Amino acid sequence: MVGNASDKGTTKTRSRSRKGPGATVVTPVATNAPRPAATVRTYRHGLGDCHLLTLTSATGRKFRMLIDCGVILGTTNAQAKMSAVMRDVIQESGGTVDVLVATHRHWDHVSGFVQAADDFARLKVGQVWLGWTENPRDPDAAPLRKQQADALAMLQPAAARMHLAASAEPTLLATVLEFFGAAGAATTDGAMDALRAKGGATLRYCDPKDEPFELSDFGARIYVLGPPRDEAFLKKMLPAKTDRDETYHLAAEAFAASVAAAAAALGGSDEDQPFGGPYRIPDVVARSMPFFQARYWVDEGAGEAWRSIDLAWMDSATQLALMLDNLVNNTSLVLAVDLGAAGVLLFAADAQVGNWESWRTHEWTVGGTRVVVDDLLKRTVLYKVGHHGSYNATLRKGGLESMSGLRVALIPVDHNMAVKKRWGDIPLNTLVAALEQTTGAAGYVLRSDALPSAQASARGARSTDLYFEVTVD
Numbered sequence: 001m002v003g004n005a006s007d008k009g010t011t012k013t014r015s016r017s018r019k020g021p022g023a024t025v026v027t028p029v030a031t032n033a034p035r036p037a038a039t040v041r042t043y044r045h046g047l048g049d050c051h052l053l054t055l056t057s058a059t060g061r062k063f064r065m066l067i068d069c070g071v072i073l074g075t076t077n078a079q080a081k082m083s084a085v086m087r088d089v090i091q092e093s094g095g096t097v098d099v100l101v102a103t104h105r106h107w108d109h110v111s112g113f114v115q116a117a118d119d120f121a122r123l124k125v126g127q128v129w130l131g132w133t134e135n136p137r138d139p140d141a142a143p144l145r146k147q148q149a150d151a152l153a154m155l156q157p158a159a160a161r162m163h164l165a166a167s168a169e170p171t172l173l174a175t176v177l178e179f180f181g182a183a184g185a186a187t188t189d190g191a192m193d194a195l196r197a198k199g200g201a202t203l204r205y206c207d208p209k210d211e212p213f214e215l216s217d218f219g220a221r222i223y224v225l226g227p228p229r230d231e232a233f234l235k236k237m238l239p240a241k242t243d244r245d246e247t248y249h250l251a252a253e254a255f256a257a258s259v260a261a262a263a264a265a266l267g268g269s270d271e272d273q274p275f276g277g278p279y280r281i282p283d284v285v286a287r288s289m290p291f292f293q294a295r296y297w298v299d300e301g302a303g304e305a306w307r308s309i310d311l312a313w314m315d316s317a318t319q320l321a322l323m324l325d326n327l328v329n330n331t332s333l334v335l336a337v338d339l340g341a342a343g344v345l346l347f348a349a350d351a352q353v354g355n356w357e358s359w360r361t362h363e364w365t366v367g368g369t370r371v372v373v374d375d376l377l378k379r380t381v382l383y384k385v386g387h388h389g390s391y392n393a394t395l396r397k398g399g400l401e402s403m404s405g406l407r408v409a410l411i412p413v414d415h416n417m418a419v420k421k422r423w424g425d426i427p428l429n430t431l432v433a434a435l436e437q438t439t440g441a442a443g444y445v446l447r448s449d450a451l452p453s454a455q456a457s458a459r460g461a462r463s464t465d466l467y468f469e470v471t472v473d
């Protein structure tokens with residue numbers, strides 16, 4: 001809304017008061033035509049997601065939705081941090097959220113429900129929303145869950161053996177398995193159970209075929225975009241090899257590709273490699289690295305061959321764990337909150353390429369009008385960036401390039417932790433640059449590991465040590 005204090009003829013006025021550091025309370029006054037006002041509070045507690053969405057009706061009533069509440073395993077003082085987040089959610093919401101969403105079963109999205117169990121017990125919840133993949137009675141979900149359980153059962157002892165075989169450094173396999181809470185006393189299963197058992201809450205398993213959730217008093221409706229039903233989409237994590245420009249590029253990708261090409265020229269084929277380029281150290285490079293020189297070619301051909309077999313075994317276990325991890329990301333429940341004239345808020349969770357691609361075939365009929373996802377993307381004003389800004393979780397075409405009206409991009413990330421966890425380039429520089437360019441004219445990009453820029457603050461971003469807050473109206 002653009003206006004000034006002396007607006008004539010408007011039926012809508014706003015009063016603002018400040019309560020505490022950085023917390024702006026926006027109180028709308030009744031209007032004839034309901035006009036949505038949305039506030040998104042994104043917590044800055046570490047590498048993980050927690051967002052509190054508040055909608056306000058024309059009469060001042062509030063609708064609150066909490067999307068995820070978790071932080072990556074290995075975070076210092078995680079329990080205290082998640083308790084602080086949960087207490088703030090309770091204070092801000094008056095102790096009740098209408099809808100609680102857990103987008104997918106990864107520790108960095110659900111840990112708070114067990115780490116802050118005492119505070120969570122005080123939060124009243126109207127409905128719990130999970131993706132259809134979490135429905136134990138869904139015939140498509142059952143085989144997925146079994147595959148996942150079987151793979152985990154295989155990988156957990158493998159991780160322990162690998163830890164013994166390798167070094168004091170956590171292996172990539174171990175860090176990947178941590179998403180499932182496998183290395184902690186509390187588990188991701190435990191967090192999901194805590195959600196399902198939330199006292200008084202109705203459980204909804206969301207499906208893209210569902211009718212949009214109507215919030216007519218708030219001038220809003222909520223569409224489910226993912227997780228996809230089609231297994232081919234569900235299992236597609238990366239851009240097609242024939243369409244490298246489907247996502248933003250890894251800064252190091254060109255280098256990795258040239259190294260892979262060199263390795264291929266020496267006789268290795270890309271197709272039979274267990275790892276994609278970014279995860280692979282070609283033989284020719286490994287031979288120049290002290291770690292491998294000391295361990296793998298010490299006395300080649302004289303009783304040391306078992307080490308290579310060991311390496312192959314570790315590669316396939318790690319590869320399986322990465323696939324499992326990406327598959328769970330792709331079960332992300334993706335929501336588009338349509339605020340009518342005020343635009344659309346897109347919460348993409350950790351959706352990867354196939355999840356995004358599946359949205360193209362969705363359509364709904366609302367009030368006699370056909371709605372497709374591209375329309376929602378074109379009207380998107382706020383985008384919760386997919387998967388902490390990784391390279392395969394924001395599509396270009398049919399994704400960010402459609403969001404021509406984007407004003408705010410929120411990236412929940414902690415770059416230093418991502419480096420420690422060996423996640424690589426997170427957030428991806430080229431993606432951040434594209435987000436900055438897209439929002440540049442009137443908006444801004446917020447990443448939770450940094451304070452808002454002066455321009456973002458001037459354009460309305462509010463922040464404390466604990467959260468960012470953005471108002472859309």
Ligand SMILES: [Zn+2]
Binds near residue numbers: 048
């Ligand atoms: Zn995540």
